Amino acid sequence: MELIDALPKNMQTDPDIIKFITEDFQTKIFKKGDLISKQDQYNRHVYFVTHGLLRSFYYENGKEITTKFYTEGQLLANTDTLFQNNTTRYNFAAVEESTVKFCNYAKLEELCAVSLESANFSRFVLGNIITQLTERISSLQFLTAKEKYLKLIHENPNIILRAPLGMIASYLGISQETLSRIRSEI
Amino acid sequence: MELIDALPKNMQTDPDIIKFITEDFQTKIFKKGDLISKQDQYNRHVYFVTHGLLRSFYYENGKEITTKFYTEGQLLANTDTLFQNNTTRYNFAAVEESTVKFCNYAKLEELCAVSLESANFSRFVLGNIITQLTERISSLQFLTAKEKYLKLIHENPNIILRAPLGMIASYLGISQETLSRIRSEI
DNA sequence: CGTTAGTTTGAGAGGACTCAAAGTCTGTGG
DNA sequence: CCACAGACTTTGAGTCCTCTCAAACTAACG
Numbered sequence: 232m233e234l235i236d237a238l239p240k241n242m243q244t245d246p247d248i249i250k251f252i253t254e255d256f257q258t259k260i261f262k263k264g265d266l267i268s269k270q271d272q273y274n275r276h277v278y279f280v281t282h283g284l285l286r287s288f289y290y291e292n293g294k295e296i297t298t299k300f301y302t303e304g305q306l307l308a309n310t311d312t313l314f315q316n317n318t319t320r321y322n323f324a325a326v327e328e329s330t331v332k333f334c335n336y337a338k339l340e341e342l343c344a345v346s347l348e349s350a351n352f353s354r355f356v357l358g359n360i361i362t363q364l365t366e367r368i369s370s371l372q373f374l375t376a377k378e379k380y381l382k383l384i385h386e387n388p389n390i391i392l393r394a395p396l397g398m399i400a401s402y403l404g405i406s407q408e409t410l411s412r413i414r415s416e417i
Numbered sequence: 418m419e420l421i422d423a424l425p426k427n428m429q430t431d432p433d434i435i436k437f438i439t440e441d442f443q444t445k446i447f448k449k450g451d452l453i454s455k456q457d458q459y460n461r462h463v464y465f466v467t468h469g470l471l472r473s474f475y476y477e478n479g480k481e482i483t484t485k486f487y488t489e490g491q492l493l494a495n496t497d498t499l500f501q502n503n504t505t506r507y508n509f510a511a512v513e514e515s516t517v518k519f520c521n522y523a524k525l526e527e528l529c530a531v532s533l534e535s536a537n538f539s540r541f542v543l544g545n546i547i548t549q550l551t552e553r554i555s556s557l558q559f560l561t562a563k564e565k566y567l568k569l570i571h572e573n574p575n576i577i578l579r580a581p582l583g584m585i586a587s588y589l590g591i592s593q594e595t596l597s598r599i600r601s602e603i
Numbered sequence: 604c605g606t607t608a609g610t611t612t613g614a615g616a617g618g619a620c621t622c623a624a625a626g627t628c629t630g631t632g633g
Numbered sequence: 634c635c636a637c638a639g640a641c642t643t644t645g646a647g648t649c650c651t652c653t654c655a656a657a658c659t660a661a662c663g
Contacts, residue, residue: 396642407641407643410642411643412643
């Protein structure tokens with residue numbers, strides 16, 4: 232999915248936007264396992280996933296905890312850094328070979344500082360992210376391991392097919408073994 | 418906390434903003450237990466908590482599940498409705514007597530459609546909400562009941578003092594009894 | 604001072620965890 | 634094209650955390 236297709240129609244033909252996309256974005260391909268960004272650092276890029284699957288994760292008692300998956304058409308960024316100016320606790324890595332388009336967040340800020348349309352579209356995007364996160368919170372809050380897995384199957388079957396079991400388990404907040412047992416009884 | 422104090426300095430003196438705050442906002446006081454907004458409806462207001470404590474919740478097997486608390490200086494809104502145009506699954510109610518200032522989201526949209534400053538401040542606010550939600554997800558994902566409670570004490574001691582145990586328990590995703598036992602052993 | 608909301612305590616059941624070991628898959632080098 | 638190493642998944646056994654149901658206790662309020 233191309234970046235421009237993710238924009239509302241009226242912005243797709245806006246010369247400022249086109250200029251922004253063509254001049255300020257770079258493309259990069261990550262191989263399976265490649266790190267895009269490391270924890271405890273500042274990374275002020277915003278990535279748009281053109282193709283592939285990526286994830287964010289951190290270490291807890293030596294184990295990797297996957298916090299989120301990012302597929303085609305989604306945005307990936309260090310919100311800690313962009314919005315709070317802190318280093319981030321998350322690593323970002325490619326689960327499979329992935330192509331991303333990225334730009335410096337400062338450039339996006341510059342655009343939003345002069346383009347009302349962009350600022351408002353950006354608000355819209357953030358609003359949708361909030362809805363997604365809220366939904367995820369309510370899954371984690373009270374569902375059993377099995378319910379969480381079934382919900383993921385329903386809402387994001389492609390992740391289940393594409394990501395290894397261990398990553399999915401930690402994403403759901405359950406152990407690998409438990410997820411494996413759940414799979415076998417379905 | 419007054420609404421105007423929540424704004425960045427440069428906006429506090431902006432005539433358009435002042436006009437917006439004084440003309441488009443209303444004030445309302447809710448008594449303990451009062452419902453602000455009900456599930457399965459559209460509520461397109463945005464509320465700013467001047468004083469007090471409110472919460473959002475839904476019903477699961479007849480039990481109330483508290484999803485979030487809102488204290489002084491925070492915003493409360495039906496993101497389902499504002500960003501996705503759906504009815505919401507959440508109820509909002511006052512945990513204790515609370516004063517809110519509220520406006521129609523459409524008015525805020527109108528303001529953002531003409532005021533770059535406002536649109537960008539709004540983006541900033543949304544960004545912070547995202548950071549908070551992300552943080553909450555990681556608490557729910559892997560902490561034990563006790564760890565979640567200790568984290569809440571650390572980050573939001575006032576909620577623990579002001580909200581009844583049952584609401585706090587469901588907010589943490591644990592049962593009342595478990596929370597009570599955790600309290601007694603601390 | 605009684606009624607209701609809220610909290611604590613107890614007992615038993617079950618889900619999910621950990622540690623450990625055995626399978627299975629996959630890709631690379633001979 | 635096969636074999637093997639390393640990554641990934643499954644299975645087993647035992648333990649512990651947290652749940653549920655029930656009942657007693659306490660606080661708040663009219």
